[in-house]
Amino acid sequence: MKSRIPVVLLACGSFNPITNMHLRLFEVARDHLHQTGTYQVIGGIISPVNDNYRKKELVAAHHRVAMVRLALQTSDWIRVDPWESEQAQWTETVKVLRHHHRELLRYLPQEEGRGQGSAVSQAPAAVPELKLLCGADILKTFQTPNLWEDEHIQEIVEKFGLVCVDRVGHDLKRYISDTPILQRYQHNILLVREPVQNEISATYVRRALGHGHSVKYLLPDAVIAYIKDHNLYSSGSSCKGSSTQNNEGKTS
Amino acid sequence: MVQTPSPKIPQQTQKASSLVPVGPVPDNPGGARVCHLDQHLQRPSMENPQKTEVVLLACGSFNPITNMHLRLFELAKDHMNATGKYRVIKGIISPVGDAYKKKGLISAHHRVVMAQLATKNSGWVEVDTWESLQKEWVETAKVLRHHQEKLEASGGEQRDSPVLERPGRKRKWTEQRSEVSQKKPLEPQRKDVPRVKLLCGADLLESFGVPDLWKREDIANIVGSYGLVCITRAGNDAQRFIYESDVLWRHQANIHLVNEWITNDISSTKIRRALRRSQSIRYLVPDLVQEYIEKHDLYSAESEERNVGVILAPLQRNRAATNSRTTTA
Numbered sequence: 335m336k337s338r339i340p341v342v343l344l345a346c347g348s349f350n351p352i353t354n355m356h357l358r359l360f361e362v363a364r365d366h367l368h369q370t371g372t373y374q375v376i377g378g379i380i381s382p383v384n385d386n387y388r389k390k391e392l393v394a395a396h397h398r399v400a401m402v403r404l405a406l407q408t409s410d411w412i413r414v415d416p417w418e419s420e421q422a423q424w425t426e427t428v429k430v431l432r433h434h435h436r437e438l439l440r441y442l443p444q445e446e447g448r449g450q451g452s453a454v455s456q457a458p459a460a461v462p463e464l465k466l467l468c469g470a471d472i473l474k475t476f477q478t479p480n481l482w483e484d485e486h487i488q489e490i491v492e493k494f495g496l497v498c499v500d501r502v503g504h505d506l507k508r509y510i511s512d513t514p515i516l517q518r519y520q521h522n523i524l525l526v527r528e529p530v531q532n533e534i535s536a537t538y539v540r541r542a543l544g545h546g547h548s549v550k551y552l553l554p555d556a557v558i559a560y561i562k563d564h565n566l567y568s569s570g571s572s573c574k575g576s577s578t579q580n581n582e583g584k585t586s
Numbered sequence: 587m588v589q590t591p592s593p594k595i596p597q598q599t600q601k602a603s604s605l606v607p608v609g610p611v612p613d614n615p616g617g618a619r620v621c622h623l624d625q626h627l628q629r630p631s632m633e634n635p636q637k638t639e640v641v642l643l644a645c646g647s648f649n650p651i652t653n654m655h656l657r658l659f660e661l662a663k664d665h666m667n668a669t670g671k672y673r674v675i676k677g678i679i680s681p682v683g684d685a686y687k688k689k690g691l692i693s694a695h696h697r698v699v700m701a702q703l704a705t706k707n708s709g710w711v712e713v714d715t716w717e718s719l720q721k722e723w724v725e726t727a728k729v730l731r732h733h734q735e736k737l738e739a740s741g742g743e744q745r746d747s748p749v750l751e752r753p754g755r756k757r758k759w760t761e762q763r764s765e766v767s768q769k770k771p772l773e774p775q776r777k778d779v780p781r782v783k784l785l786c787g788a789d790l791l792e793s794f795g796v797p798d799l800w801k802r803e804d805i806a807n808i809v810g811s812y813g814l815v816c817i818t819r820a821g822n823d824a825q826r827f828i829y830e831s832d833v834l835w836r837h838q839a840n841i842h843l844v845n846e847w848i849t850n851d852i853s854s855t856k857i858r859r860a861l862r863r864s865q866s867i868r869y870l871v872p873d874l875v876q877e878y879i880e881k882h883d884l885y886s887a888e889s890e891e892r893n894v895g896v897i898l899a900p901l902q903r904n905r906a907a908t909n910s911r912t913t914t915a
Contacts, residue, residue, distance in 0.1 A: 365865045533848040
């Protein structure tokens with residue numbers, strides 16, 4: 335019996351707000367990984383970025399975390415983790431990966447030394463791999479000068495791995511071949527086709543909300559209700575973080 | 587009395603450069619497109635402009651219903667309301683009957699239930715089963731008429747203000763002539779009765795060009811007596827299609843093109859394909875629909891083979907009509 339490598343998918347981003355497209359990334363990635371026969375996806379984590387990322391129009395982290403939590407109410411395998419958003423300052427993605435990987439190791443089922451006479455032979459509990467889940471637009475940002483530190487990119491693709499879902503207008507294979515570090519570790523970069531083109535960007539959603547237009551069916555109803563209750567993203571509302579300080583690229 | 591102009595500029599004015607027709611253009615049925623930016627700026631002096639109440643009717647297989655279908659309603663409502671001339675009061679999903687004989691079409695019962703589950707959380711969109719319950723396939727024009735007559739029969743709402751003719755709108759003699767073979771045309775607009783309009787994507791608009799799929803008089807009837815609200819990403823293609831069709835051109839004022847700025851390509855075909863491959867359809871369809879499909883194991887390679895080799899009902903009917911005309915000629 336061939337045992338699959340357990341995988342946890344981690345998505346970092348603004349999630350400002352979370353949309354059905356973000357949620358789709360997880361579903362599509364999981365299907366793809368299972369289809370390879372090599373992996374077993376055992377969990378998903380959404381990690382909203384810290385307010386100190388200072389991206390334009392970023393609403394307060396506690397709102398963004400709450401919205402993700404609402405969106406995931408009906409998911410049985412993805413959860414939100416506020417650790418990154420609760421740090422004192424913005425945290426590089428590689429550090430978020432390290433943190434969650436440590437947590438994964440900490441909560442592995444402990445294997446007591448099994449005697450050789452053990453009747454039930456189970457495959458030893460494999461250490462789950464933690465992979466960064468992202469859209470093609472993030473892969474592209476690796477090319478932006480000074481946005482990512484080279485050592486970080488290397489660590490991300492070498493020690494963790496990427497699961498990258500393609501998007502209209504992005505040529506994933508070319509991005510990889512254009513970036514030497516990515517090319518070197520391309521075996522650790524899984525490219526996922528999404529046949530259902532789904533361009534629900536959070537930017538579009540914010541704009542629609544600002545105009546008073548409906549965003550129903552683009553994001554879960556519970557998230558829309560939360561946005562209305564807290565008057566987020568309406569044209570007159572205040573939002574935290576207005577500077578455009580460039581750090582790592584984040585999904586919007 | 588000074589009429590305070592509305593502080594919010596309707597979105598339509600932002601699209602003026604694309605010259606999207608909005609509402610009836612008085613006395614200009616076949617003429618050059620009018621820029622409705624001008625039209626709107628002239629409006630504030632009009633006293634108490636009555637808004638036409640609109641019911642959006644979507645016909646289709648809904649096999650299954652998806653988030654994209656539901657988005658059509660939201661986009662259409664926002665657009666029509668933003669013109670300032672319409673108030674969308676209801677949306678109706680009318681799944682087609684099994685007699686349509688489309689490949690892969692599963693039983694109407696399931697399609698209706700899924701649509702009902704999908705609209706459970708909608709305050710204004712509902713499902714109507716009349717079409718799906720008919721033994722024979724029903725032309726879309728007849729479905730529109732059925733719903734319009736239902737609205738007329740229930741009399742619309744009582745209003746305090748006097749009934750106004752829709753400003754500047756007279757039924758054109760050319761339209762009446764094209765409908766002479768039909769039943770008596772609907773009464774000219776009584777202001778208090780909501781108007782049914784066909785909500786669709788650009789694919790339906792362009793299907794008007796498929797031979798034998800639509801009766802010519804039905805197309806004229808649909809765009810002439812009712813109107814289309816057509817959601818499209820490729821506005822230019824749709825505009826060109828209208829331009830290249832005499833009947834659509836004549837009624838262009840009744841064809842509202844609504845831009846869908848984001849790609850949201852959740853087709854039912856892709857949903858069914860994903861299901862056959864055991865892939866997730868979560869977040870593409872409402873959760874209740876996904877659960878229903880899973881519980882009843884609705885879509886499979888077998889279900890996709892339904893009606894293979896069977897001719898689509900409208901093709902059958904329209905070709906038979908053509909044949910009988912030629913043989914009796």
